Amino acid sequence: MIIRKLSDLRYSDVTPKNxxxxxxxxxxxFLTAGAAAFAGLAWGDTQxxxxxxxxxxxxxxxxxxxxxxTGYNNYYEFGTDKADPAKNAxxxxxxxxxxxxxxxxxxxxTLDLDQxxxxxxxxxxxxxxxxxxxxxxxxxxxxxxxxxxxxxxxxTSKAKFVAFQSYxxxxxxxxxxxxxxxxxxxxxxxxxxxxxxxxxxxxxxxxYGEVLPNQNGAPIRLTVPWKYGFxxxxxxxxxxxxxxxxxxxxxxxxxxxxGFYSNVNPQVDHPRWSQARERRLGDLRMRPxxxxxxxxKEVASMYTGMDLRKYY
Amino acid sequence: MLKSRWTKVVLFVACLIPGAxxxxxxxxTPFLANPIEYITHTTGDWTIRFLLITLSITPxxxxxxxxxLARFRRMLGLFAFFYGSLHFMTWFVxxxxxxxxxxxxxxxxxxxxxxxxxxxxxxxxxxxxxxxRWVRRMGYKRWQKLHRAIYFSAAAGVIHYYWLVxxxxxLPVLYGVILLVLLGWRYFHRAPKPARAxxxxxx
Numbered sequence: 001m002i003i004r005k006l007s008d009l010r011y012s013d014v015t016p017k018n019x020x021x022x023x024x025x026x027x028x029x030f031l032t033a034g035a036a037a038f039a040g041l042a043w044g045d046t047q048x049x050x051x052x053x054x055x056x057x058x059x060x061x062x063x064x065x066x067x068x069x070t071g072y073n074n075y076y077e078f079g080t081d082k083a084d085p086a087k088n089a090x091x092x093x094x095x096x097x098x099x100x101x102x103x104x105x106x107x108x109x110t111l112d113l114d115q116x117x118x119x120x121x122x123x124x125x126x127x128x129x130x131x132x133x134x135x136x137x138x139x140x141x142x143x144x145x146x147x148x149x150x151x152x153x154x155x156t157s158k159a160k161f162v163a164f165q166s167y168x169x170x171x172x173x174x175x176x177x178x179x180x181x182x183x184x185x186x187x188x189x190x191x192x193x194x195x196x197x198x199x200x201x202x203x204x205x206x207x208y209g210e211v212l213p214n215q216n217g218a219p220i221r222l223t224v225p226w227k228y229g230f231x232x233x234x235x236x237x238x239x240x241x242x243x244x245x246x247x248x249x250x251x252x253x254x255x256x257x258x259g260f261y262s263n264v265n266p267q268v269d270h271p272r273w274s275q276a277r278e279r280r281l282g283d284l285r286m287r288p289x290x291x292x293x294x295x296x297k298e299v300a301s302m303y304t305g306m307d308l309r310k311y312y
Numbered sequence: 313m314l315k316s317r318w319t320k321v322v323l324f325v326a327c328l329i330p331g332a333x334x335x336x337x338x339x340x341t342p343f344l345a346n347p348i349e350y351i352t353h354t355t356g357d358w359t360i361r362f363l364l365i366t367l368s369i370t371p372x373x374x375x376x377x378x379x380x381l382a383r384f385r386r387m388l389g390l391f392a393f394f395y396g397s398l399h400f401m402t403w404f405v406x407x408x409x410x411x412x413x414x415x416x417x418x419x420x421x422x423x424x425x426x427x428x429x430x431x432x433x434x435x436x437x438x439x440x441x442x443x444x445r446w447v448r449r450m451g452y453k454r455w456q457k458l459h460r461a462i463y464f465s466a467a468a469g470v471i472h473y474y475w476l477v478x479x480x481x482x483l484p485v486l487y488g489v490i491l492l493v494l495l496g497w498r499y500f501h502r503a504p505k506p507a508r509a510x511x512x513x514x515x
Contacts, residue, residue: 080479
């Protein structure tokens, strides 16, 4: 029997770095535990989300590698470079967490993490995600339709819009200052009631089979795939049903460039750059941008008759 | 040390380091999400930096009374043009895919690209006339007037950067402030106009 000596190993025997990183990353993040483990999750541990339903709304396009989805982020509370959130959000404590649903509802609620995970059966939604900066990714989100939660709180007839608010705490997010980021905090967003009730709109609690990493908006975020990514507000703490169009952070920062609706639309350019094409991360060439990010069939009816150039 | 010919060699190599580091990072980083954006951004950053470094030679030369510093100005300016060309080529090749028509559409329609393109175009005659021979051909006075275009090139670069960032304006503003200081110094140290010859009063 010949046992290979260390000196027999050649460079070609070495595991390629990206394979090693993926393998060790996934192993470290794998934890089989019940939902109760949520409360005691330490940094670096994540939980595998089991038994998620496949959705007909998922796309069959190739997924963007997890390293990009979790390493290239716009989350200005943790820095304005794309690599900053993955670095700086490591210590962000997402447990305990409170999500309050209030405003024009008959049954306002305050939920903790455990309750959040039980609102509705978890689905896998593989969505295209299109940033206003003209890059895009394909992400296997895990979540449930926002309308499942809204139905539980019973909106009144006065509820015309849904306002969202993100977590903001200067101790946990020391970089979340407006002179650094150019936007104000806490981050807020809003949807029209029909957009919020639409089956495509989800509350997202996981990605790639596990709970959301901090840099992706843990523990719960919104995902509205037919709009520019900045409307998919992260780390939700408050959902309020209101009767007037609520403020939205990027719209407040620069109303000329970022509208309330922000539907993905190749025919309506950003004032400073074109929206006709986008770079799918991982591709070499840019590709044409699709109307409503390719969800035209599902959402166009909400906007018939609306001037999309005026209501950008 | 400033008089040694080796200083220029060392400086030349140092000026190449940002480019080498960029190439290395792109080659060796696993899952670099948006390499084209990274290359464009980094080469653009170094274009402005080298423009500002070049513009700082004259003030430093005067303030610290080191005339030898002038030896390095041409090389630094040419490196600004080098990184600027890389920056433009990255955009023209990897973004526009050699499509001249698409390129012109952007140059004419997107103000920040107009500014950037202007800044680069202004550097071109400076790069061409950077040699001693051209200084002799043009005469120093005319040559110096032409090379003042670097002020506008640098300003165009800062404006280009300011107009393209989404909301974090800190770096463009910082570069702008540095540029203002460098140009301001020149304004306050400009050569006084020659005094007019005194005419004797008639009668």
